[in-house]
Amino acid sequence: xxxxxxxxxxxxxxxxxxxxxxxxxxxxxxxxxxxxxxxxxxxxxxxxxxxxxxxxxxxxxxxxxxxxxxxxx
Numbered sequence: 001x002x003x004x005x006x007x008x009x010x011x012x013x014x015x016x017x018x019x020x021x022x023x024x025x026x027x028x029x030x031x032x033x034x035x036x037x038x039x040x041x042x043x044x045x046x047x048x049x050x051x052x053x054x055x056x057x058x059x060x061x062x063x064x065x066x067x068x069x070x071x072x073x
Contacts, residue, residue, distance in 0.1 A: 019065070
């Protein structure tokens with residue numbers, strides 16, 4: 001096996017081992033930025049107060065990495 005082939009395989013393994021960013025990180029930069037935007041919408045009256053429960057559930061989902069099962073390998 002050549003050195004270049006080995007380097008490519010190691011790079012591929014290292015890339016695959018990195019955790020993928022959640023959708024919140026992709027779209028907002030962090031979950032906290034998403035939550036701040038949602039709270040601003042709540043204060044402006046554009047979202048119902050029940051949305052607080054949804055934000056809590058989404059935070060648990062994001063911190064637990066449940067979203068990662070959506071990525072096919």
